[in-house]
Amino acid sequence: MTTTTPPVTLDDIRDAAARLKGVAHHTPVLRSRTLDALVGAEVFLKCENFQRVGAFKFRGAYNAASRLTPDQLARGIATYSSGNHAQAVALAARELGTTAVIVMPHDAPASKRDATAGYGAEIVTYDRYTGDRVAIAEALAAERGLAVIPPYEHPHVIAGQGTAALELLEEVGELDALMTPVGGGGLIAGSATAAKGQYANLRMIGVEPEAGDDTKRSLEAGRRIEIPVPHTIADGQALHTPGELTFSVNRLLVDAIELVSDDEIREAMRFAFERLKIVVEPSGATPLAALLAGRMGSLPRRVGVIISGGNVDAERFARLCGGTD
Secondary structure: OOOOOOOOOHHHHHHHHHHHOOOOOOOOEEOOHHHHHHHOOEEEEEEHHHOHHHEOHHHHHHHHHOOOOHHHHHHOEEEEOOOHHHHHHHHHHHHOOOOEEEEEEOOOOHHHHHHHHHOOOEEEEEOOOOOOHHHHHHHHHHHHOOEEOOOOOOHHHHHHHHHHHHHHHHHHOOOOEEEEEOOOOHHHHHHHHHHHOOOOOOEEEEEEEHHHOHHHHHHHHOOOOOOOOOOOOOHHHOOOOOOHHHHHHHHHHOOEEEEEOHHHHHHHHHHHHHHHOOOOOOHHHHHHHHHHOOOOOOOOOEEEEEEOEOOOOHHHHHHHHHOOO
16 A cells, blocks of 8 residues: 555644643653663663553554544444553543453463453453454444554554654654664554654664564565564564555655564563663564664664563563573
């Protein structure tokens, strides 16, 4: 899918930021002299692990949900997600006085499933390797009259996600490059729109796990490529193809996709914990992993990184950092 009119603009992201003011957290930007010395650049870490629900996903979910009509809110919301978007929609629904039904894979991390239920959502499980989560959610929505807010295939969701990059640039000024994790593509699409809408020469870099390189393959082919559902510790990036809407943005605005191994992700999680004193989930650690592993070669002077989330329970975190998961 290609578009002549972009589905999301910088003005849309600024509008989303105004809507989120006082609702979403303005997350901190961390610096580390040790990290700068290791990678040879000034690195600015936008820590969305401190966002509500522990991930950037609340931005897009609330921006989209808050735009539903009173009648839609009265009937409720449906979505599908392995965890962070699930929690985000559940919390957004609670904030707006409505209900949510979430389709989640049965092997989703227990901490994410429990948090989603804790926000009051109804959970419907499926097998991510054999089931079609979109079809399940759409069938439930049709049966119950629910409004579907997908994890990334929605302009209001993409605009909401772009507010993280907007905040980062407002705080630190012009960057030479901006890095984000890539799953379905909503975060990088919103980030690229926010960043390149202000600094056209900024280099936009996405990072995927080696086993889940669907966006890299798709950008190289110039069309969406499907791969088998990947097995990776980065569960938030275990997707088989990029979103259609997000790909229409990313094929125009994303400059490169780098890949990292699960072992490199583990090392980045350990580094973040030991040297930065923060907990980062595997999917959120992929850009940091790419930096530490030297995947980009020589870096420009000022590099922004969006740490997308920190939702990993203590037991799994210990196993991952110890190399046993």
